[in-house]
Amino acid sequence: MKNDDIIRVLIRNKISVATAESCTGGLIASEIVSHSGVSSIFEEGYITYSEGAKSRLIGVNPETIKTYGVVSHPVAMEMAASVRRCAGSDIGIATTGVAGPNGGDANHPVGTVFIACSIGTKTITRKYHFHGTRTMIRNAATQKAFQLLRECLIMAQLLK
Numbered sequence: 001m002k003n004d005d006i007i008r009v010l011i012r013n014k015i016s017v018a019t020a021e022s023c024t025g026g027l028i029a030s031e032i033v034s035h036s037g038v039s040s041i042f043e044e045g046y047i048t049y050s051e052g053a054k055s056r057l058i059g060v061n062p063e064t065i066k067t068y069g070v071v072s073h074p075v076a077m078e079m080a081a082s083v084r085r086c087a088g089s090d091i092g093i094a095t096t097g098v099a100g101p102n103g104g105d106a107n108h109p110v111g112t113v114f115i116a117c118s119i120g121t122k123t124i125t126r127k128y129h130f131h132g133t134r135t136m137i138r139n140a141a142t143q144k145a146f147q148l149l150r151e152c153l154i155m156a157q158l159l160k
Helices: 003-012 027-033 051-058 062-068 073-087 134-155
Strands: 017-021 042-047 091-097 112-119 122-129
Touching: 003 134, 017 027, 017 073, 027 042, 027 134, 042 051, 042 073, 051 062, 051 073, 062 073, 073 091, 073 112, 073 122, 091 134, 112 134, 122 134
Parallel strands: 017 042, 017 091
Antiparallel strands: 091 112, 112 122
């Protein structure tokens, strides 16, 4: 299923979405708003690049960041659920990771990205390891975010 098809499903079903992006830096929101008619379903998007922004703008618990690190399943999950609540949207999508070329470590090498999708009381999170340039990693993460959005729609039984 292409991104266009996912956006059409959101519009047709009046399912609102909000984004909280770190390593993708707004690419998911940009892809969403490149489609006509999304003003009816795109609530808002946040680029929460720093640890402080994640807490200050969307309410990620600083203790979660301190305990698990900013690049982690728990932080991605909190980002998705928090942005959904902050925006009052049906779905929250979030990314956090290391796009490189610097910043990686033994536990989270460059290309490590966590993507989360929150809908209702459920949040799905996935860990990915992408390779390539910073641009390639950010673009790959954006495409995987749309695949995870599709999974959320299936989970909500809006897609078969």
